Amino acid sequence: MTKQQSHIIKTLVAGVFSATIGSPVSYAKETSRSADKQDDIHQLETLLVKTSSIKDQKGLNIDTPSEAGSRLGLTIRENPASVAVADRQKMEEIGARNFQDAANSLPGVNASAPPGHGGFVAYRGFTGAQVNQLFNGISLQYNSANRPVDAWVYDHVELVGGPSSFLYGSGSIGGSLNYVTKLATRDEEIREAHVSHARYDTMETAVGINHALNETNWVRLDFSRNTSNGYIDRQERQASSLAVSWLADLTPRLSHTLALEHHVEREDSPYWGTPTLQPQSGTLKIDKSNRFKNYNVRDGRYEQRVTWARSITDYKISDQTSLRNTFYHYRGQRDFRNLEVYGYNASNTLVTRSDAYMQRHNQELNGNRIELRHNGELFDLRSDWSFGADYSVNQQTVYPTSGLARSQGLFLDVVTPGNFEPDYFADIPGMNNGLQKGRSTEVKTLAAFIENRQYLSRRLSLVTGLRYDHIDFHLDNGSATPSTVNRRWDTLTGRAGMVFDITDEANIYAQYSTSAEPPGGTLTSASAGQVNNDFKLSTGYQFEVGSKFNYLDGRGTATIAAYHIVRRDFPVTDPQNRLNTILAGQQTSNGIELASSLQITPRLRAEGNIAWIDAEFDDFNETVGTAVASRKGKTPVNVPDQVANLRFNYDITPDWQAGIGARYVSSVYANNANTMWIPSYTLFDMHTKYRVGKNADLTARIRNLTDQTYARFIHQSNAQYYVGEPRSLEVALHIRF
Template identity: 55%
Template sequence: MKHLPLLASLFGCLPVGSWAIELAPTTIDGEQAPEPGLTLDQSSGMASRLGLSVRETPASISIANRNDIERHGAKTFRDAANTLPGVNASAPPGFGGFVSYRGFTSSQITQMFNGINVSSGLARPVDAWIYDRVELVGGPSSLINGAGSVGGSLNYVTKLATREERAAEGQLTYGSYDTTSIAFGLNHALTEPGAEVQHYARLDVSRNTHHTWIDRQQREAWSLAFSLLSDLTPNLTHTLALEYQDEHEDSPYWGTPVRNPKAGELKIDKHNRFNNYNVADGRYEQRTIWARSIIDYRINDSTSLRNTLYHLESQRDYRNLETYQYNADNSAVNRSTAYQVRHQGQQNGSQFELRHEDTLFGLATTWSGGFEYKVNSTTNHPLNVTGKSTVDPNHYDPGHFYDIPGTQPGFTKDKTNEVTTKALFVENRLGLTDTLSLLTGLRYDAIDLDVTNHRTVTASNPRHFKSRWEPVTGRVGLTYQFIPSANAYVQYSTAAEQPSSTTQVFDVSTGKQWEVGSKFDYLDGRGSATVAAYKIERRDFAVTDPLDPTRSIPVGAQTSRGIELASSLRITPKLLAEGNFAWVDAKYEDFNEKIASGAVVSRKGNTPTNVPKRVGNLWLTYDFSPHWQGGMDARYVASVYADNANTLTVPAYTLLGAFLAYNVDQHTRVTGRVRNLTNEVYAEFAHVSPAYYLGSPRTFEVAVQTRF
């Protein structure tokens, strides 16, 4: 706790008696229909706790709001995240929602739910219906989001009750491969107007079923979100929010094997690309429960506070045969890695924040400070056997999991990891002049890890293992508004991430970023744009030992540098253009890897796997008439490496799409959409062994949506 006095002294300097705060909104307005485009004047609580807009914050921030999600036809978290600059997201089983951004992947990209940071994979979004928006912050953001987030942070924000007397919406979708979706949302006042205490409730429910384009794979998912907004007094508001998500997949798809020889650009047998080599009774299940209690209290005209108390429960079950490789002459597929596991986890915590506006030496200033406490506990129950078998890819019986020698029903505990985090943070914005502002912040985390081994105790696997880390992270940034419609900013930020290993002694991994950028409107406000250039450095992290997956190997350093562009332009009153583009150069600066022969090989200068150098999106939307609207979209993802040696690549791809919509009346809209118009065969992820995790072929869908 050697850093605690520093944080305490900072809080002690805050002039409490004259604090003023504008808390981030706790509700969304279902009646608002903002002009499509970049949301530069919307606030984002994950980028700053000071209530600043995207334009005012010296950081790269992107938001896909509800209108964006619907206009772009996003059905899943992957669809919504991929509309944001530089993001390449996919959903292979076992990865809890894989994201590549700014040269970093997996746990180096924090995925948050309503501003709450959870461990990687503990919770995964099921579909997009219950979410109001998806937010993205580029680079280290440990100041706001806690340990992790070296490459960036994604935040999924759930719909909440609004102060509408009555509102309703529904959507019915049917598409290729018997894809169906039924969803509805209701918002209703529970009390009479003028009552001393006002209550408003919202309920959102969605059900999705999909037979999928992969042989034998079937999916069913439910999402439910309920919230109760209570105005207890004119200054005190309480929101109760509950969410439940349930997902089941039969015979999950784990990838398509690549043909031999494995060198250069990897290739598959396109004739068999719909094959599913998993066992007939393969299974993936996920159940997630969230409960939040949110209090907003305005003490006076200049002081407000917020506290969020939350509980998360999660369980994920796997039962699959996961690895597939061709034999030498590509005439048969060798299957292996029978894996049955249950991941059980829960997280309980509280986030408290206080905000204030005042003057300091005659300069306008805003303060925010608070604390966070959370306990995350996860228990794994793995069963892993070789499970080798060989099948003819043209004619085969997938078999059953428990017919594999060494497998058996039931789960046996392995380890329980309990991570307790206590944090203090403070943030300030100081208006140096009418056009120049300084943003600073500091955060102290005390992280305690307690590992309990439920299996045989050995010298390398003791009954208990404990460790503690106390990272301090921060940010400093300048924003210069050189004209009313345009600004420029520069920022320096740091991050810290606890080690991934649970039984070896590693220090925290550290990261830092320099970023410069600009946010502006142009052509008399018909267009808006953002541009950012950055350099990130990460040091002292660990990767899994390829010869022993229970151990980790220390790595020296990784860097990335890149540029991101985003813009929207109302070309004519009827034609809207939107797009973004990102370029990144990511490489290891210090990484020695032990290969199968036992030799240690330097990977310095190599690019990490599954990191595309370029990612771009383009959307064109045209209003033919008040009733008819149509559009085209394109997405480009550059090739990625499938191994640390950078000898194997997965090719680049371009996806095209189109839609046509008809407004039946002011309430109801019918939309027809084609995805992957050219039926591109592509891998959205380079899986282990290696293998293609293929994206969807061309699909069609029709959706009917209504609002009242």
């Protein structure tokens, strides 16, 4: 972090806390309001007044309960952690096409979906398995399973900063993203349809229905179909998403929800990146005239078929106590068939194509979670409790077939960048023999957890959480040696945080949380080498302080968080023996996140966030040729120092709305030596929405307004530039009937 950035951060922090304590909402005003409130803070009815549906909120939604940050039903304001939500309104405002677009609107998140990396997320200085991604609070424990699904069937996306292992188990040193699906609701009748068309023949058709069958049964159906020719040559995509749910009130106190989801996606000739020009050092460059060329084979393929099922039973034991049981089932199949690596020769006139790879992932997850929540009293002060247990079995079998590895000096061909035949996968030597079964893993997890929010006074509360995980791991290594591996781990993680309400409009908080992480980051894809050395779980911890407050008489809302995270004891190369791996790695991340929403005038609203991240390795070694190199003090790959979003929405008339937005992502390194990097970028977008009739809206949207060439991601192994989408116009019609 530069001196200038440090000065800006210090000034910002001072200004925010000054605004918090000396805001227009004075202490006298707060005292007056307090006199009108019931002093009995432990009455359930008093707290329920603060809660409201996400659909009714605007801006940062800090008075909305968030499942991502707590099982106690706390609002974002009440939670001693950095929690943010992209609700359905925000998703529609930004034109989110998948849940990653929604995630990127949240503070500090930089997400993309390059092939082979599934749902890649960088957050708070960490990437990959260090950022937990959840589907309705359930982790698939495998990054490639997090490939983004089209946004229509999702209600909102939640983000919690820093370790949240006490909620969701191993992983999540950087934070957790939770993608929440639409469910049948008692709130309202919904009948809507959506159709859009954009550049590259990108089409979406979607329909959504929430309907009351009678006084005790409600059903919901959401379906979307997406097709596109893609902005990269020969990259065609088609995807369908279906979510169906049935809510039944069996008795006045007992209800059941059955939820089913099915997602199918197929991408022809997936784009694996654009080769960077030689020499590959400093700022990496590409030949912009060939940036949309696809070097994959003609019949390259990515496919996924995903099915989710959840059975959710809610029982209201009393006005203060409730019980929820969730049975969940997931089945996913992912297929890859590609030629993945491309590199220029020294004169940048020819491109070598190599690294053929064909693979299938068969994954199945079954589990059951039971939770008991009680709102009570302790020492005559409100005390809320949550207890629970979770048992799951996660199985995966992979079928890898590879050949023509660049590292072995093998390649398919050498082509002229602007003029070549892509050929077919079966033409590659050794690739026409079909799938070959590889290793299979089984991960059984038994967990018990407890969480409490205890008021210590009318304005001071203590929030704590603790989770115990017992993990049984079995690896069937196929024909490789060793043939089987069996390991067990036990871990205890937790959080303790304090929240102090300075006024009714502002608070400050502080928290400490811990995490635990399996060897290799994720056990569902672990190899024998990653788990067969009696490696213990890697651990981490975070200190965080922050504030959440309203300002300008409630027209503005803001949150600020400052954090210090340490991840330690992860596998690195032994400095004494490059063929050996030891648990000695350590990484530190410090940062500040600021988010705000302000109703500037009755018609003009601004919303934005900015994150500064200072991440570096304290202890990290890697093999370079026949030597071992230390990367101490270096920044991890694909981790930006700054991420920022800003958007203005203006209601021109009751029938016309316009908006403009900007997103900035700083430069990121392409290798751990920090000798190569890709440039920063700023993207602008704008939209205009017109109310055609009482029940119909027509929206025109321009993405990447300045047509900037930029890289969303850089492949560390070969420095391939994953080019982002160029300027495009989209027109959409949304109908309610």
